[in-house]
Amino acid sequence: MVRFDCVRVIGGYLHISCTSSTKLLTISLEEHFPGHDISQIGQPKLLIRQQVIEWPESKSFAKPIQISELVSPSTDKLGLSHPVKMDLSAIAGIHPEILKICDAAETTLPTGSSSPKLQSEVIERFTEISPLILHSFQGHLYVVGNLNAYRAARKSCEPQSQITVRIHELKMGPRLRSIIENELLVSPLICSQPSNPKMIFRIHRWMLSAQKYMGLAAPAALHSFAKWVGFDARKLK
Incomplete structure (x- = not known):
């Protein structure tokens, strides 16, 4: 199973990748967090071992994302x-x-x-x-x-x-x-x-x-x- 180790936000999209393979996941933040101001979400933090993405700078709407649910x-x-x-x-x-x-x-x-x-x-x-x-x-x-x-x-x-x-x-x-x-x-x-x-x-x-x-x-x-x-x-x- 691929273990993702890199995450970044570009143009309203969350890109999740793995440096040891070409596997890439891309999701729209507006679609994932509908009705919220995406500019307030801040930068993501990837917990590699747990394969979870957190949003330490965001308001309460940005819940952690379990990568396995996106695959x-x-x-x-x-x-x-x-x-x-x-x-x-x-x-x-x-x-x-x-x-x-x-x-x-x-x-x-x-x-x-x-x-x-x-x-x-x-x-x-x-x-x-x-x-x-x-x-x-x-x-x-x-x-x-x-x-x-x-x-x-x-x-x-x-x-x-x-x-x-x-x-x-x-x-x-x-x-x-x-x-x-x-x-x-x-x-x-x-x-x-x-x-x-x-x-x-x-x-x-x-x-x-x-x-x-x-x-x-x-x-x-x-x-x-x-x-x-x-x-x-x-x-x-």
Whole structure:
């Protein structure tokens, strides 16, 4: 069982983490203490042995929180948490593993969103239906899934906007790699018009050579890959 040893409040949310694993719990203080002024709650104190969070600076409304009551099992075999809301500003950016793959494959991700600037409420509702997928790395939360929605949120929303996310709670391994493959290869291919064919081909070819990722069940040769996926081979060079 994970023993949590770190707790902090960021933007109205209580983040509970463990330095020896990627397990992270996030709860909204407004939802946990409805009808109360959260600004009066003060800083939390974690009793590690008891796994209880106390609020020594608060008024009487802030009762101790038993962490075991907050823990829920991952909802699927990929190790994803239940959806939770958090401030956009709490997300550190795109996961370093994704950036490393693109660098090794000699390609780049889109730097911005092609969507128009939308109302923040539209983006917030979109992520309720299709949450961002995050992973904790070196104490920060990074996006590993639904990068398009993250870019659109950065373009359209204020830092304090409430974005719905699911957190991959396992360390780097096959299941996280599956999520990254889905984001970098499958997601661009299933668009009505596959986007950035050169990026897809280069990442696919690199993943096959690296042997840590499964990649697509497709040939690595440029012309064969272009024929398989229906691209103009000239766009892959």
